[in-house]
Amino acid sequence: MTTFNELSISQPIMTALEKMGFEEATPIQAETIPLAMQGNDVIGQAQTGTGKTAAFGIPMIEKIDPSQKIIQGLVVAPTRELANQVAEEINRLGKNKGVRTMPVYGGQHMERQIRALKDGPHIVVATPGRLLDHMRRKTIRTNNVKIAVLDEADEMLNMGFIDDIRDILKNIPDGRQTLLFSATMPKEIRDIATNLMNSPKEVKVKSKEMTVTNIEQFFIEVPEKYKFDTLTNHLDINAPALAIVFSRTKKRVDEIAEGLQARGFRAEGIHGDLTQGKRTSVLNKFKNSRVEVLVATDVAARGLDISGVTHVYNFDIPQDPESYVHRIGRTGRAGRTGEAISFITPREIAHLQSIEKMTKSKMKRIMPPTNQEAERGQQQVTVDKLLQTIEQKDLKSYHETANELLQNHDSITVIAAALKMLTKERRDTPVRISSAQPISVKKAPRGKDNNRRTNNKKFYGKRNQGGRNQGGRNRKGNFQKRRNNNNS
Ligand SMILES: Nc1ncnc2c1ncn2[C@@H]1O[C@H](COP(=O)(O)OP(=O)(O)OP(=O)(O)O)[C@@H](O)[C@H]1O
Numbered sequence: 321m322t323t324f325n326e327l328s329i330s331q332p333i334m335t336a337l338e339k340m341g342f343e344e345a346t347p348i349q350a351e352t353i354p355l356a357m358q359g360n361d362v363i364g365q366a367q368t369g370t371g372k373t374a375a376f377g378i379p380m381i382e383k384i385d386p387s388q389k390i391i392q393g394l395v396v397a398p399t400r401e402l403a404n405q406v407a408e409e410i411n412r413l414g415k416n417k418g419v420r421t422m423p424v425y426g427g428q429h430m431e432r433q434i435r436a437l438k439d440g441p442h443i444v445v446a447t448p449g450r451l452l453d454h455m456r457r458k459t460i461r462t463n464n465v466k467i468a469v470l471d472e473a474d475e476m477l478n479m480g481f482i483d484d485i486r487d488i489l490k491n492i493p494d495g496r497q498t499l500l501f502s503a504t505m506p507k508e509i510r511d512i513a514t515n516l517m518n519s520p521k522e523v524k525v526k527s528k529e530m531t532v533t534n535i536e537q538f539f540i541e542v543p544e545k546y547k548f549d550t551l552t553n554h555l556d557i558n559a560p561a562l563a564i565v566f567s568r569t570k571k572r573v574d575e576i577a578e579g580l581q582a583r584g585f586r587a588e589g590i591h592g593d594l595t596q597g598k599r600t601s602v603l604n605k606f607k608n609s610r611v612e613v614l615v616a617t618d619v620a621a622r623g624l625d626i627s628g629v630t631h632v633y634n635f636d637i638p639q640d641p642e643s644y645v646h647r648i649g650r651t652g653r654a655g656r657t658g659e660a661i662s663f664i665t666p667r668e669i670a671h672l673q674s675i676e677k678m679t680k681s682k683m684k685r686i687m688p689p690t691n692q693e694a695e696r697g698q699q700q701v702t703v704d705k706l707l708q709t710i711e712q713k714d715l716k717s718y719h720e721t722a723n724e725l726l727q728n729h730d731s732i733t734v735i736a737a738a739l740k741m742l743t744k745e746r747r748d749t750p751v752r753i754s755s756a757q758p759i760s761v762k763k764a765p766r767g768k769d770n771n772r773r774t775n776n777k778k779f780y781g782k783r784n785q786g787g788r789n790q791g792g793r794n795r796k797g798n799f800q801k802r803r804n805n806n807n808s
């Protein structure tokens with residue numbers, strides 16, 4: 321364990337770290353902060369949720385001279401929400417030193433942004449498109465930038481962004497220091513990265529798996545047309561505090577979010593076709609739990625740090641293993657636990673195996689929950705609430721009425737009625753999600769494939785007709801029991 325003291329961090333930042341409740345440095349922080357503070361270029365790779373933001377934020381703030389009101393540090397991030405979040409964290413870290421950080425991204429009012437930039441932030445955290453726009457207008461000048469960071473570096477150096485990144489880096493003075501961070505770093509991207517840097521030091525926090533071990537990973541083999549019912553049944557059983565459901569297309573995100581609302585869930589969708597105002601409001605509602613299920617495209621896959629996300633669903637399995645790693649990494653952050661559940665259509669089993677191979681982790685097969693299990697799951701939510709109320713013990717004033725009730729009815733009937741009243745009514749509103757092509761693997765591994773397949777037909781029935789009852793449940797316990805041991 322490394323304390324921040326051992327890393328020779330200056331007092332103002334130490335005070336900020338204390339305020340933020342950071343007691344010890346995470347491994348990626350312990351390894352990269354000294355290297356970066358010595359002036360090295362660094363490529364830092366560590367699992368999701370392990371504190372990479374502070375790993376580049378701290379050395380960046382150390383480099384800033386707050387008396388000079390010019391942009392000295394630049395962070396580039398792939399999405400607007402992430403740019404905003406990273407700016408917030410660097411602001412917290414740099415506050416006591418008087419270092420001001422400003423997020424700059426598209427969808428915000430240009431004139432207002434230009435006015436704010438005139439106030440002279442020391443650090444800008446930007447998305448590439450809007451940053452280039454400002455650089456062309458000369459409303460952002462990069463000639464004094466001493467340190468540049470690519471957060472989610474492999475994504476930034478991928479096809480979609482690489483040209484923009486080259487243009488941005490061309491305009492930053494040669495003597496600059498460059499830091500690249502991500503949880504994933506495919507080899508071909510690392511080679512591109514090295515060319516843009518000055519003899520970088522590579523730090524890879526060693527771990528057997530690319531994914532975080534405190535995220536339990538499951539998969540459910542389910543035909544496309546049963547995915548939605550499987551999702552709502554699963555949500556009923558697990559009653560997640562906050563869940564993110566990833567889907568492949570914006571259209572499906574909208575449809576899933578609307579379908580969930582129709583079935584009584586507080587759900588909203590987020591994707592790139594929404595206005596920035598809508599994107600921000602949906603994310604804020606999710607952060608303060610007014611929305612319990614966030615349905616998203618990969619726009620929410622990388623970097624977002626929302627505490628309390630207990631479940632990540634891959635309604636559609638992603639194409640790349642990297643995307644899988646980042647998506648499920650929205651839970652199980654900073655040492656917490658989480659569950660990731662991926663829906664795999666029968667034709668995608670080979671793809672699932674290729675993801676497992678790349679990430680060096682296993683997903684355990686679970687069976688799709690039945691309608692009866694989902695009903696019991698919802699009742700259990702009520703029972704949990706009831707038990708909490710019993711624990712609070714403040715029930716004396718209800719005793720007399722309770723006694724009267726029990727004189728005329730037996731206790732089972734009374735309790736059952738109370739449970740019925742308190743349990744969220746299950747809606748069976750029919751929902752149709754437009755179809756998606758299954759993802760295929762170029763080289764489908766043969767053979768092993770077969771023992772993964774089971775005939776799941778018997779598990780699906782029309783909603784509310786009742787499926788196969790698996791017997792008594794005990795929330796998670798039942799869930800565990802149903803794992804297929806052949807695959808764990
Ligand atoms: N040393 C620390 N002690 C306690 N909490 C920390 C520490 N460093 C960071 N955190 C917290 O851990 C959470 C995850 O950090 P962060 O978002 O930087 O992870 P990340 O490695 O960038 O993940 P991702 O790969 O998903 O982007 C944040 O809430 C952050 O405030």
Ligand SMILES: [Mg+2]
Binds near residue numbers: 372373471623
């Ligand atoms: Mg991050």
